[in-house]
Amino acid sequence: MVYPPGGVSAPHRHAKSAFIYAYVVSGSIRSQVEGQPSRIYKTGESFFEEPGAHHLAGENASQTEPAKLLAVFVVDTDDKELTTPDK
Template identity: 45%
Template sequence: MRKLALTALAITGFFITSVKAQQHDDVTKTPPQVVLTKLLNTASLKNQEVKMVLVTFEPGEVSPGHRHPIPTFAYVIEGEFESTFDGKVYHYKAGDAFYEEPNKLHGSTKNLSKTKPVKLLAVFIGDKGKPFIAPE
């Protein structure tokens, strides 16, 4: 799994030069901003799409339940938050990275600060055109 995470981060780093901003209505007050979408057609990744998404949780914000239909890799850029995923509570802070399996319930995410936002970069890899988030 660590090799897959490193591969995903290497792929996204390679394609960062073609950054493209888009917005989607989702589960946070500040809509997640897609900063890169790239279709992959290599021998091992046929018709797979990589999306890099900047996610911001406002101070004290708590997101409602949702699922990610495709694998999720994330890196915390700033802040500290609590995440309930697949029934377990996790704590993340700036500099942490994590992986979430597809379709498991992301019960909630809570920004633990009342004054500072949380920002994370999420990387999704899945079939072309498949959404990266589905409200519960």
């Protein structure tokens, strides 16, 4: 996923079976999962999200530079919706 400067992902939930590994390819990403503090991850850092996680914040931490995030989903084949936006 490429985040333009100041780019934001809407809050969402992940599939009940989805284990997610995320790696910051470039720039810096601010991320927060429900029940955990917000954190900024920089180029070369990684994090994971547990199955069914409620992702409250995902955004480019910079207002001037783009950021790129590689996310790998390990999910049951029956789960078709990987993310569901909050309403």
